[in-house]
Amino acid sequence: MERNVRLSPQDKEQMLSYFEAEVMQVLNWLAAFSPDEEGGITRLLYTDGWLETQQALAVKMASYGLSTSFDNVGNLFGKLQGEDMDAPSIITGSHIDTVVQGGMYDGAYGIAAGLLALDYLHKHYGKPKRTLELVSLCEEEGSRFPMAYWGSGSIVGKRNFEQIVHLQDSYEVFFADAMQRCGFGEGTARDSRRHDIGAFIEVHIEQGAVLEKEGIAIGVVDTIAGQRRLKFEVVGESNHAGTTPMHMRRDALEGVSMMIQTLRQETIRIGSPLVATVGRLQVQPNVPNVVPGKVIFTVDARHADEAALDCFCRWVLGAFASIAADRQLELHGTEWFREEPVPMNERLKQQLDAVCGELSISSKRMISGAGHDAQMFEHICPTAMLFVPSRRGISHSPEEYTEPSELAVGVLVLTELLYRLGYEGEEL
Amino acid sequence: MERNVRLSPQDKEQMLSYFEAEVMQVLNWLAAFSPDEEGGITRLLYTDGWLETQQALAVKMASYGLSTSFDNVGNLFGKLQGEDMDAPSIITGSHIDTVVQGGMYDGAYGIAAGLLALDYLHKHYGKPKRTLELVSLCEEEGSRFPMAYWGSGSIVGKRNFEQIVHLQDSYEVFFADAMQRCGFGEGTARDSRRHDIGAFIEVHIEQGAVLEKEGIAIGVVDTIAGQRRLKFEVVGESNHAGTTPMHMRRDALEGVSMMIQTLRQETIRIGSPLVATVGRLQVQPNVPNVVPGKVIFTVDARHADEAALDCFCRWVLGAFASIAADRQLELHGTEWFREEPVPMNERLKQQLDAVCGELSISSKRMISGAGHDAQMFEHICPTAMLFVPSRRGISHSPEEYTEPSELAVGVLVLTELLYRLGYEGEEL
Known part of the structure; x- marks a missing residue:
């Protein structure tokens, strides 16, 4: 009917x-x-x-x-x-x-x-x-x-x-x-x-x-949206927070904080529909009076366009590598999840x-x-x-x-x- | 003898x-x-x-x-x-x-x-x-x-x-x-x-x-050196990492990453013997696909001069409050350890x-x-x-x-x- x-x-x-x-x-x-x-x-x-x-x-x-x-x-x-x-x-x-x-x-x-x-x-x-x-x-x-x-x-x-x-x-x-x-x-x-x-x-x-x-x-x-999830491990050196002058530090958390800032700036510059998130972050040894020697964190990036997402993820890897190199930090990055x-x-x-x-x-x-x-x-x-x-x-x-x-x-x-x-x- | x-x-x-x-x-x-x-x-x-x-x-x-x-x-x-x-x-x-x-x-x-x-x-x-x-x-x-x-x-x-x-x-x-x-x-x-x-x-x-x-x-x-240990709690809003546009986020970890950068710059500007360290940091809910709603972290600051250390810690509180306010994040800071x-x-x-x-x-x-x-x-x-x-x-x-x-x-x-x-x- x-x-x-x-x-x-x-x-x-x-x-x-x-x-x-x-x-x-x-x-x-x-x-x-x-x-x-x-x-x-x-x-x-x-x-x-x-x-x-x-x-x-x-x-x-x-x-x-x-x-x-x-x-x-x-x-x-x-x-x-x-x-x-x-x-x-x-x-x-x-x-x-x-x-x-x-x-x-x-x-x-x-x-x-x-x-x-x-x-x-x-x-x-x-x-x-x-x-x-x-x-x-x-x-x-x-x-x-x-x-x-x-x-x-x-x-x-x-x-x-x-x-x-x-x-x-x-x-x-x-x-x-x-x-x-x-x-x-x-x-x-x-x-x-x-x-x-x-x-x-x-x-x-x-x-x-x-x-x-x-x-x-x-x-x-x-x-x-397509998704990429990346996992990064940044390795510096754990040191005594009182006895290590600022210029002798290889502070993994400081390096990662710069990565988070840079990630945000570029994500906003590229604009919608790109979003990028650092949702999980773990510090080692995670003690108030020790300079962090290692940080593990994730980046979740999404975009409606596959090529734009790939291009962004390549930028992330390069930008993070450069921040790590400036600070003599080791950087290991892997993609563990991908959806087009x-x-x-x-x-x-x-x-x-x-x-x-x-x-x-x-x-x-x-x-x-x-x-x-x-x-x-x-x-x-x-x-x-x-x-x-x-x-x-x-x-x-x-x-x-x-x-x-x-x-x-x-x-x-x-x-x-x-x-x-x-x-x-x-x-x- | x-x-x-x-x-x-x-x-x-x-x-x-x-x-x-x-x-x-x-x-x-x-x-x-x-x-x-x-x-x-x-x-x-x-x-x-x-x-x-x-x-x-x-x-x-x-x-x-x-x-x-x-x-x-x-x-x-x-x-x-x-x-x-x-x-x-x-x-x-x-x-x-x-x-x-x-x-x-x-x-x-x-x-x-x-x-x-x-x-x-x-x-x-x-x-x-x-x-x-x-x-x-x-x-x-x-x-x-x-x-x-x-x-x-x-x-x-x-x-x-x-x-x-x-x-x-x-x-x-x-x-x-x-x-x-x-x-x-x-x-x-x-x-x-x-x-x-x-x-x-x-x-x-x-x-x-x-x-x-x-x-x-x-x-x-x-x-x-004298020591101060401060503990901060930064509260934003947990959100879906895929569905929350960048401009609608109140990302506690992003705010804290800016605090860490600012802390380092000022510490280096003031110079030796001041040292300041963010050694402990915890993210909530700490899940890859969720915008962080809360971050708790510590600042350990040391200096040989009591007045300089006090002045620095006051600056820290003010600078962090301003970064939090810019991002509509709540900030709670407490001093939990002090040595002259x-x-x-x-x-x-x-x-x-x-x-x-x-x-x-x-x-x-x-x-x-x-x-x-x-x-x-x-x-x-x-x-x-x-x-x-x-x-x-x-x-x-x-x-x-x-x-x-x-x-x-x-x-x-x-x-x-x-x-x-x-x-x-x-x-x-």
Whole structure:
């Protein structure tokens, strides 16, 4: 059943108040699983709390009229079958896992939004032309085992069982054993790899403060930024803080403080969307009356453009080497993490821009500085991502918060895009 | 028995080769007590190893013809009685305790040097006019209990039993119990407080690299530097390293790196003997992909002049406050340790200069950036201190090292000064 006209302002307001109430109900219901005694939610991959949540979600999806299934890594799908049996599915969703003491929006909001959107469309317009699916991905954060994007990566073929053979959590539990304990693993259900996805749309909180500060309702993600993580070890000489004149010192911390200053100046000079952060730093021997002999620290650099990021990282290595040489400090630098920028699908971005424009919802194109499941899906299908504001940019914390009315806007935009893709049969 | 003439170059060379062999024998003998399984020597106050060392030293002192006695805190004295029973004693010595995994020179060298000097003088010149004493002070480092200078402080009246009532070591052993276990404490022996000291001379390794780098044999300590230790807490805001644009950050570590740079520039501008060190620094949450929300760090500042040190510390507080304000960071600063500079006795310094000059031994006046027992004695009597080179300035480490020939020069200068004070009756 197709609509004859675009949504009226009255429709829009009705939908917003409906979604505002419903989305909080779903989010509060989800947040009640896996509470952390210290506050917030800790729902790590393949834990009891994780399994309970995923199983409860399957029941809930079914009660919303979706036909549910798990794949063999524990991704949960809820399907709204379309008329065209051969057309690839339009999938929306996000991840169910959290960081340790995480909040109730990161990941969960994308699942709640998808559930409400599919339910609304089903109730109002019946069977879609193209199959619509909601996915509750098993894992994204990399918080239990040292691997992220296990759920989406398994679907797109970037993750497989060979990669997890040696992985253990911090209690030395093997990945495969934890998975098996929850009933998943090779041969337990259908293979996670899919070749029948027509598009993936993810709704997420921004996890930054840009939308809030600029008073904008929706961020249409232009590109998911590329990342480099570098680790540096700077070696000078530990000396007595009282007996070593300033000119005889090889103070590793002084050298590193100059590196941090230089890094910041160059990052600001190059400008947005480049960001660079020294987040972890350890001093040795770290005693008040000893000149630091060694400092180990990390640099996290992100940019939407791969070449610009490479160029910046080369500059970092050269600039740090020069600062170290000036001070007779040894410098060892290694890159231990790299992710290339992933531009979102241009046509879908334009469709999102159009939806926001037609519904008079403020929006802007923006870079996602954080990584998301969407960057995995973009390898196999047109993918889009949209953000709603995060209060004070806080995430990965029990203080994570977005106003219910802001959450509702995201659900509305998702619903409208899914309508156009699933019911109007807009081109992908 | 008085000498008729100054030492000849032949006398000097003979004494140096004698002391070179002897000092290593005494130091190696001492180093065999309280070895640390991880390397070096760990001889903490009132431990079994400490007691064994002090008792063995008493036997050794007696074998060198000194009459020995302990006071009630465990300081060990070896006396060479002078002809004048009423004249105050000339005392030399240092401390027996070490830091955890310390070296074999810090403290021990001052005791070995005194032992050889008194033995040499006794053998060659018999009974002195003034009484000469060697002291093996029970404690200086503050490595077991949170109090330093227990030995010398008890002698000069700056430490007493009331101050230690609540002190415990890291195993929660009370100071008084540990002391009692070794047979010391109130009423166990004569009171540690003394009023009959005419001068105190301490020989020590430099613990810095100035003498080595400048190729000078003896450092005549001009002043023991004053110290201030400040602790700062800088609070910004923890944020996602990917989603927080540079201009929205309140990065505590970036602010602190600017403070460290500014501190260094001003310290160098003011110049020697000022030194300032950021030795301890901790970042929160200290995660590679999170902008640091809080940094705690220390500043250790030292100078020979109290007013200059005060002025510098006021500048530090002001400069850091301004850097914090520019970045909307909170700053909390507290002083948690303060020691005033202690100038050594001018007449004794001149006598040391003269001894070095006459014996053609290179020497320079210098500031001691480290604290020493001598700063305690200067409260009650003319006090002097002399340094020999430390290889690469290393101390408080098993790698602590001074050439035997350099150690011998220190013993020679001490012997000659004690001769002039004890036998020639030079004025104090």
